Amino acid sequence: AQTVTQSQPEMSVQEAETVTLSCTYDTSESDYYLFWYKQPPSRQMILVIRQEAYKQQNATENRFSVNFQKAAKSFSLKISDSQLGDAAMYFCASSEGYGQNFVFGPGTRLSVLP
Amino acid sequence: GAGVSQSPSNKVTEKGKDVELRCDPISGHTALYWYRQSLGQGLEFLIYFQGNSAPDKSGLPSDRFSAERTGGSVSTLTIQRTQQEDSAVYLCASSRGTGTGRTEAFFGQGTRLTVV
Numbered sequence: 001a002q003t004v005t006q007s008q009p010e011m012s013v014q015e016a017e018t019v020t021l022s023c024t025y026d027t028s029e030s031d032y033y034l035f036w037y038k039q040p041p042s043r044q045m046i047l048v049i050r051q052e053a054y055k056q057q058n059a060t061e062n063r064f065s066v067n068f069q070k071a072a073k074s075f076s077l078k079i080s081d082s083q084l085g086d087a088a089m090y091f092c093a094s095s096e097g098y099g100q101n102f103v104f105g106p107g108t109r110l111s112v113l114p
Numbered sequence: 115g116a117g118v119s120q121s122p123s124n125k126v127t128e129k130g131k132d133v134e135l136r137c138d139p140i141s142g143h144t145a146l147y148w149y150r151q152s153l154g155q156g157l158e159f160l161i162y163f164q165g166n167s168a169p170d171k172s173g174l175p176s177d178r179f180s181a182e183r184t185g186g187s188v189s190t191l192t193i194q195r196t197q198q199e200d201s202a203v204y205l206c207a208s209s210r211g212t213g214t215g216r217t218e219a220f221f222g223q224g225t226r227l228t229v230v
Contacts (some may be wrong), residue, residue, distance in 0.1 A: 035218055043203060045221035091156065095219075100209070102147065102219050103169060106156040 002027050002094050006105035013082045014113050020067075021077045021108050024093030032096045034068070034075045039107075040088040048090070051075065079110075087112045116140075120206050120222035127196055127229055135191040136224045139208030146189050147219060148181060149205045158207065163189065196229045203227070 003026045013019035025034065036048040050070050051059045058066050063083075067076045079086055092105040119138040127133050148160040149214050154223070159173035163183045178197075183189040193200055201228050207219040 037221075043205075043224045045205065045207070045219075045227075047218045047220075050218055101159060101162045103159065104149075104157040 002096055002103040004092050004094050004103050006092055006103035008108045010109045012111040012113055015082055017082055018080045021090050023075045024068050025073050025094045027096055029096040032094055035093040036077045037091045038088045082112050087094050118206055118208055118220050118222035120225050123225045129229055130195055133196055137189045137206030140217045140220055142210035143210055145209045147207045148191050151203045151205055152184045176212050198229045
């Protein structure tokens with residue numbers, strides 16, 4: 001069974017600074033995908049970034065990048081040049097194989113200080 | 115529509131009543147998921163539909179909860195004899211599910227259920 005753990009219930013960052021959100025996961029599959037989702041107060045879950053487990057290169061989307069450590073089963077999210085609009089709940093998630101369920105971590109609430 | 119649509123956005127019901135929550139997935143998406151999110155908490159998996167396969171109901175918390183998906187498209191989550199602990203936001207998501215290249219799950223805006 002998949003499990004996803006986020007050990008930081010809350011984090012804060014100064015505007016324009018960099019912050020890293022932690023995530024660890026466990027899976028018995030060799031084919032799996034990892035995701036970071038953002039949930040602002042509007043409730044709408046928005047995909048931030050995704051990583052295929054078979055790819056060694058860390059995914060990057062503009063100011064967002066991941067540090068994927070496959071052996072350690074770690075998948076952290078780095079947000080550079082933080083903006084006020086980045087304030088939200090961030091959820092790490094995994095999905096095994098084809099057409100399998102998504103499992104989410106408990107989330108990290110990120111505050112951005114002006 | 116372009117995205118996942120859920121209705122109603124908000125529902126207030128009396129304890130003991132039945133409620134139905136609706137989800138319209140993105141056209142062509144074969145996988146559909148229901149999650150429950152209690153206040154300030156993470157997402158709790160409820161049920162998962164994939165094409166014509168039998169649904170994965172392993173997350174349903176009790177036999178008061180059921181879901182169906184008609185014609186591989188619209189899904190309805192039904193909660194019978196609602197209890198106060200059922201109060202939460204119910205999120206629906208859909209994805210391509212199978213095929214080459216895994217895509218992410220696209221979420222609706224959820225239904226906030228309040229049981230009074």
